[in-house]
Amino acid sequence: MLGNQPIGVFDSGYGGLTVFKSIVKLLPQYDYLYLGDSGRAPYGNRSFNIIHRYTWECVQAMFKMGCPLVILACNTASAKALRTIQQQDLNNQDATKRVLGVIRPTAEVIGNYTTTKEIGILGTKGTIQSESYPLEISKFFPDVKVHQQSCPLWVPLIENGEYDKPGADYFVHQYLDQILAKSSKIDTLLLACTHYPVLHEKIKAYLPNYIRVVSQGDIVAHSLGDYLHRHPEMEKTLTKGAKHQFFTTTDDTSDFDHHATLFFSEPVKSIFLPVK
Secondary structure, eight states, rough: TTTTOOEEESSSSSHHHHHHHHHHHHOOSSEEEEEEESSOOOOOOOOOOHHHHHHHHHHHHHHTTTSSSSEEOOOHHHHHHHHHHIIIIIIOTTOOOOOOOOOHHHTTTTGGSSSSEEEEEEEOHHHHTTHHHHHHHHHOTTTTTEEEEEEETTTHHTTTTTTEEEEEEEHHHHHHHHHHTTTTTEEEEOSSSTTTGHHHHHHHSSSOOTTTEESSSSHHHHHHHHHHHHHHHHHSSOOOOOOEEESSSOOOOOHHHHHHHHHSSSSOOEEEEOOO
């Protein structure tokens, strides 16, 4: 990859591919490198220190492969690792590199989707416990009331290819019932995990028509486009060959490729990348 300067997209597994797909659709001209830490997924129930360590190890690996800019297309990593990476790790290693997340771009616009001023956040245990979304949303929409619900079984279902099976319906309904029981005024549900859009049709089918289900892919893609417009010094360093490379930390690349192809809607051929 000598001389290549791709945009890096990181996730704990496959979920970030739902964001990556939106980014490529909006900004197809750039080179990209996707890394899924499937060998150590899921992240949702892990401690702050472990999530930070795993995320930072993967970010450094992407830096070494030429990425000057990395997007954490993972809500758990954005909630529990991004601040430390931005405020400490980058300053200690290379202040010219940039790492961005998915929570702030979403918080900046999510209030525009609701008319009742009440929204529900569906996320992993780690994301919900971090309180990142209520804190960030309050900065931009102080009049919006935020309700949260962790969905700890959704990512394992998705990562193990069970998301389209009838058995997944039970767990989809269970968590939706729990979030809707918190307020009858919720009219917007944010899928605050990049894995969850895979369950979008099951989620939407269970909800009343007046509730809007919001995924993050397009939001993050437009935010990245705006960032590159505002930071030409970064944009000009990026190579533009429309190349996509995929890496995974699991040595079973065929399994990763099978699931990744479903998420990305295009054939994926990955390379095993041991990270430590």
